[in-house]
Amino acid sequence: AQSVTQPDARVTVSEGASLQLRCKYSYFGTPYLFWYVQYPRQGLQLLLKYYPGDPVVQGVNGFEAEFSKSNSSFHLRKASVHWSDWAVYFxxxxxxxxxxxxxxxxxxxxxxxx
Amino acid sequence: GGIITQTPKFLIGQEGQKLTLKCQQNFNHDTMYWYRQDSGKGLRLIYYSITENDLQKGDLSEGYDASREKKSSFSLTVTSAQKNEMAVFLCASSRQGWGAETLYFGSGTRLTVL
Known part of the structure; x- marks a missing residue:
């Protein structure tokens, strides 16, 4: 069965600093992978998604993620965090x-x- | 663009009560979903529907019923509310239900059971 692990329940960064949020998946084969963001009192919104192809995916608001089949990972990154990025990431x-x-x-x- | 409207935004019920949550979408999407979100946890799928009058059980369907009488609407019923239950129920839709599609979410119904 497929599963997803986000090992960090909470991450704190200073505004302007870089960010990495970790994601490990378990899936037989090559999956479709997504990052969604949930702002306070709102539903989830898509940040980016991965199709088989280029391992680095660009998303909205300067976010990107890199797929690694060997590590079964899909980590999310941003070069410079803004206060408006305060949210829950799935x-x-x-x-x-x-x-x-x-x-x-x-x-x-x-x-x-x- | 489109929007998903969930009603009510807040729902307070009594133990044992039957409670109904409603969801409307104007994307003209075929597939609709109900997810449950518990505090500090990811989303778990309760029911989904790939077309009008279709219903498919998710991982958490026990204790719930669903209804899709029109393409644009999808209702969820809590058949017997459990005391001290607190969760957010999120409705979502996607164009056809294929694995790579983006899900569009409503802002949720917050359930509290006294």
Whole structure:
């Protein structure tokens, strides 16, 4: 069965600093991988998604992620964090079958210090 | 663009009560989903529907019923609310339900059971 692990429940960074949020997945084959963000009192919004191909994926608001098959990872990065990035970030994996069902990690709460 | 509207935003119920949550989407998407989000946890799939009048169980369907009488709406019923239950229920939709598609989420219904 597919699964996703986000090992860091909380991450705190200073505004302007770089960011990496970790995601490890378990899936037989090559999956579709996603990062979603949830701002306070809102639903989830897509940041970026990975299709088999270029391992580095660009997303919105300066976010990018890198797929590694050897490490079973899909870590999210940003070069310079802004206070508005304060949110919960979810990594998710999907099967290739036509169901669109996502398996989510538990999320990482990002706090931005001024 | 489109929007997913969930009603009510807040729902307070009594133990044993049957409670209904509603979701409307104007994306004209075929597939709709109900996820449950517990504090500090990822999202777990309760039900999904790939077309009008279709229902598919997710990993957490016990204790819930769902209904998709129109393409644009998807309802979820908590058949017997559990005391001290607190969770956020998120509705989502995607164009056809294929694995690589983006899910679009509503802002959620917050359930509290007294």
């Amino acid at each position: 990594c998710a994996v999907s099967m290739k079958t036509n169901t669109g069902k996502l398996t989510f990690g538990d999320g990482t709460v990002l706090t931005v210090k001024p």
